[in-house]
Amino acid sequence: MTYIKPKFRHPELPVNAVGYARKDYEGAISTLCGGCGHDSISGAIVQACYEMAIEPHRLAKLSGIGCSSKTPTYFLSNSHGFNSVHGRMPSVTTGAILANRDLIYLGVSGDGDTASIGMGQFVHAIRRNLNMVYIVMNNGCYGLTKGQDSATADLGSISKGGVPNAYMPIDLAGMAIELGASFVARSFSGDKTQLVPLIKAAMSHQGFAFIDVVSPCVTFNNNPGSTKSYDYVREHLEATAAVDYVPEKEEITISYGEGQTADVELHDGSRLALHKIAPNWDPHDRLSAIQRLHVAREKEEVLTGLLYLSKDNETFHQFLHTVDQPLNTLTEEDLIPSQEVLAAINADHR
Amino acid sequence: MKPTDIKDPEYFHRVVDCQYACPAHTPVPEYIRLIAAEKYTEAYMVNWESNVFPGVLGRTCDRPCEPACRRGRVEEEPVAICRLKRVAADFKDDPRAHMPMGPFPANGKKIALIGGGPASLTVARDLAPLGYELHLFDEQIKGGGMMRSQIPSFRLPESVLDEEVGYVLDLGVHAVFNKYVESMREVLAQDYDAIFVGTGAPKGGDLPRLPGRWDAPDHIHIGITWLASVAFEHTTKIGKKVIVLGGGNTAMDCCRTARRLGGEEVTVVVRSPFETMKASPWEIEDAMREDIPILNNMPPKEFVVENGKLKGVLFEKVEAVYDESGRRKLIPTGEPDVFIEADDVLIAIGQENSFPWIERDLGIEFGQWDVPVLNPVTFQSTLPKVFFGGDAALGPKNIITAVAHGHQAAISIDLFCQGQDVAKDRPAPTVNLIHQKMGIHEWGYDNDIAGDLRYKVPHLEKKQSLHDRKLEVELGFDPATAFREAQRCLNCDVQTVFNTSRCIECDACVDICPTSCITFTMNGEEEDLRTRLTAPANNLEQALYVSEPLKQTARVMIKDEDVCLHCGLCAERCPTAAWDMEKYLYQVTKAGQGCNTTLAV
């Protein structure tokens, strides 16, 4: 007669390289609807952080408003967190990144939070190439406010309300590529074998890493006629390639047929091994990625996997020429120029 | 793997680890919940149905259920299942109102029960209400067998035994005590429709060839004979210095009894290493608490007797060496022999069957070690109307095994007397599954998993208990502690039942499961599957629950039953009720029950 997560865990669970077990990355018990895709994404985040042996205190999770934005409570209880206002996660993250460039930033948002009220924030986060992972838990509706169609709902898609959606959808992944995001991927909450390596790759990436995760709202948008339901998405799934995250030191052991495997390098030395690559797609070629997305839309495919990864990109701190040391650790001494320096500067202006 | 057939009554039975391990398959979680609800009488009756002697077993059972308890796999110690049974017995009201009440209409059949231990008494309990006329013979003055003659009163008060033996005899059993049956031929010559032999394993092991054994016979005793003599008050004291030879439970009872009869320096000497001692860990612990040293790796070499007076025992020093095949040998270490002084020695080195009263030309065949040849399911001997059970059947075991045999023998005797086939017509166990959902976050059982560690049963002060052999050492749980201990039970009988066609593969159950039991993956052979699960699945004794292929991805749901907490969170989170928590009640068939297997899924 209770709803408390027992404290017992599997007795043989291993620990990762920094000595933490998976449970050390868990959060409070979820209060989302049972079966909500967002919970699976939380599970994938826990799994990815555990496997990457991230020390929880080295990560900050930030979110806006929505069921999706509530999820940071349900993972990484030992990490920093900031639950901001609707659509404002990017600007809060911008400030945090400015203040402390040393943390890993994980922004969590919804399709409403990003594609409607937060759209302005979203595009500027991309332009600034903030060094963060930006996950949109995309269910095509405003789950928290009872399922109204969101800006990512497909034309004609029918949610529980029963009225076909009259507007064209915004494809956040396509838009991110268009705006110059340096890492863009799409995935599905129901496919952790793909989602976990993508999250790990996104965390290894320096710069703005965007993952649009289709995440069914089991309560308001999982009915026949919806294009964001579990069965519709599963029936229409198509991947650019199967992905394997390969940590820095590990050799790639799996090898697929000639011409079907590629290996893309990430900034920290780790790699994404891509198998069974779709024809006419090169992860480093923005045009091919956009074209592939258009083909997918025409064929009514839900195209997942890595979509685009830029080879070289400058991030926010590089644009701003800030010092390497996190700004929040600079002391008065570091910040206030000495009399001599001040004199020299003044002399320059005379 | 093939999809799991949950309609097979044995599948979920295995998940209820304690009940499965109990020879009589007592529905343990069922009675523990009743104790938590302060329904002690009901809890007692659940036990009484299954094991006939809840008060006795709640103190003395070998408790094979506890090492099996799932709790021991997720934290340090199992639930104190046995001591909770005692709680039911201690705090119950008069249970007789819930028991069958004679006189029962006679069915015209007459059965002889030879021996009055737990095996025979169980047969009597099961057959009396069916109208059998039961004649029970025992050489002792009262019923109970070794429960009376061997188990000391400081572990089992006589009043508890009298009460529970009484419940059985009061069903209308014609008991003849002080009667040693001397000839099976004579019994067969009477008009019994069937005969049950529950005479135990009454012969205590001896060391007849050890030098000095027969030089001071009054001070060298056979342990079980001596314990019986103490129980029936023929022996009331023992010397100050006592050596007990042997490392089993009998040795533990001997040394503790000796402490209470005047033994001041009581030493247990075991020929083999401490780790391989047969005594239950808690019995060893209790002996050590009473200042009884246990010396190991010392086989006796000689009873040292001077001028007809026992001086002590000389021991050799050995070490255990294991050869490639794992066989143990005790090799002398070459150290000097050890002499230990003693006024009395108790030999507690095992027990054997002995049937001097069964003539060997009656058609009852005996095999190795004088054990009767029996059908292991029906307990029927090679003479169809004669059945065996308890220690008499398979050699010395324990009370709960004797009870389990008694139930099975009673079924056989009933079938035999009704002209049915004792093997083929055995009725299947009854099982049912009952839905437990009551509302949002509400289940028909308490699914909050208590984190408490095992509670210890309080003991009587040592000084006081050593003073009087009849004072019970263990005091039992009080109701408040009993409640907390009961809450440690994981309700393993509330099963996770999976409905493949409802599942939408949302992963909610996988994500919530605290012990990572659930995986959705492509099917494969068990060996391969066990390497691909969410968490290690190395306990091969626990089944993998495998679903049919799922609609959307053709994967299967695999649940490793090993460390499932039965917390119900999977069912709580499942949006489609593909998981359900269903209470599974498995009841071993009793004599007289028809063939009715019901499984409501």
Ligand SMILES: Cc1cc2nc3c(=O)[nH]c(=O)nc-3n(C[C@H](O)[C@H](O)[C@H](O)COP(=O)(O)OP(=O)(O)OC[C@H]3O[C@@H](n4cnc5c(N)ncnc54)[C@H](O)[C@@H]3O)c2cc1C
């Ligand atoms: C010292 C000691 C301590 C033990 N402690 C425990 C314990 O703590 N827990 C536990 O579970 N088990 C314990 N046991 C084992 C347990 O007592 C036996 O396994 C159990 O009693 C066997 O039951 P039974 O019905 O087969 O036979 P028994 O209990 O041995 O009963 C057989 C009866 O038949 C009588 N009998 C034998 N031959 C004849 C005959 N020809 N005519 C008439 N009567 C006859 C005997 O006198 C006896 O009363 C202990 C055993 C010993 C020796």
Ligand SMILES: Cc1ncc(C[n+]2csc(CCOP(=O)(O)OP(=O)(O)O)c2C)c(N)n1
């Ligand atoms: C400024 C402001 N406007 C409107 C709302 C009401 N509101 C709360 S959540 C939400 C939409 C959330 O949708 P989404 O981001 O897709 O999250 P979901 O619940 O679907 O995961 C809205 C409009 C609000 N909380 N604040």
Ligand code: SF4
């Ligand atoms: S309303 Fe929808 S999005 Fe919100 S928790 Fe429920 S299923 Fe998830």
Ligand code: SF4
């Ligand atoms: S009842 Fe369900 S959630 Fe709880 S431990 Fe068992 S499988 Fe996991």
Ligand code: SF4
């Ligand atoms: S929660 Fe229910 S519907 Fe979802 S995967 Fe588990 S069993 Fe299937």
Ligand SMILES: [Mg+2]
């Ligand atoms: Mg949404």
